[in-house]
Amino acid sequence: MTASDPRPVGEDDLHAFVDGRLDPGRRARVEAWLAAHPEAAARVAADREVRERLRARLAPVADEPIPARLRIANLAGSRRMRLPRRWPSAAAAALLLALGGAAGWAGRGAVPGPGAHAEPMTQAAVSAFRTYVVEAAHPVEVRADGSTDLVRWLSARLGRPVTVPDLRAQGFRLMGGRLLPAGDEPAAMLMYDDDRGTRLTLYSRAGPTGGRGVFRYARADDVAAFSWIDAGMSYVVTARTDEARLLRVAEAVDAQVSGKREVAR
């Protein structure tokens, strides 16, 4: 076989040979041709060496587990995915631990470890979310038309001032609220929605006294929740959305409820 063969071996054949892209028949032909052309065979050998070295050099990168920050769930819909700057780094670290630890939360029981007191409340909040977000006619007991009435009503029933956070900056409008049974005391649930009909609830009730907890994350199927305690109250925000967006909501709620309290003092 020579270069004047009716179907001569071309450079494209040699590349495809190096890259293992020839069918067996063509490959045999190219091998036979290379046997008769040592200079070309040397080039092919060098090309193969480069190929193998490149692959070996870069293989470890692709074998690594995907960093959490590149998970789609941690990115979706977000332009910037950074932990809020004002958080102390310890709180940020605790949040990340909670993210990791809460993965198996759905269905099968409680997240072990400290802070498990938030667990039943998160479950109650998620249950309430599931019950009422699908409600087309009466998702809320009291509509948000005049939100001062809503605030007054909820505050009276809970026996403590209830703050209704403004989440318009996060894209959510207040729909209204309702009272829910929660053991000895009632819980308040506020509902919000966005332009695409995504509904979000803020569940709050008297919680463990004292302390200021970190944000805890839980996911049950497609429902995500952040919970935390602050100044004798427990809060859970719940929505069918991604963690990043929900975290921004939780942060905004936290800032507003704690800000109001400081002003009131």
Next chain:
Amino acid sequence: MDDLAVLIEPQIPALRRYATALLRQREAADDLVQDTLERAIRAWPQRREGDLRAWLFAILRNRYLEGVRRRRGIEVGPEALMEIAEVGVDPEAAVGARDVLDGIAALPEEQRSVLLLVAVEDMSYAEVAAVLAIPVGTVMSRLSRARGRLRAFLDRAPTIVTGHLRRVK
């Protein structure tokens, strides 16, 4: 959103590998991948049917080229980018044993990307043509030039044992 994760996440290891080969710095590479994924998520509703892998790699490469333009602080056309050689090359890495990544870093980006996508990412020549938005013939000619340069790189490399049939004019 779960569908998106199921479709896209299997591509992330390869995207990181490509980004690492382009940038050499792991943090910068992951920044690039993150930027790529965020772009992909936002552009998802507009995505036409087609090769998802090629689409993601094309986004990554375009983001990379935009980053290069930004760092240079000038507005340049794509043709001016063809001669971009080393980006993020660690100067110390060139001192000791020769890293094959130094070899590809010395290639113009257009050749480097073709070689990486073909040799490391196992893309077909047609797929590479789709990623780079160039004809297959251009892919082949860039591949030829890339391999020609890298043979020369290997020959100059002092730490490489030259085997049989290695000497080429």
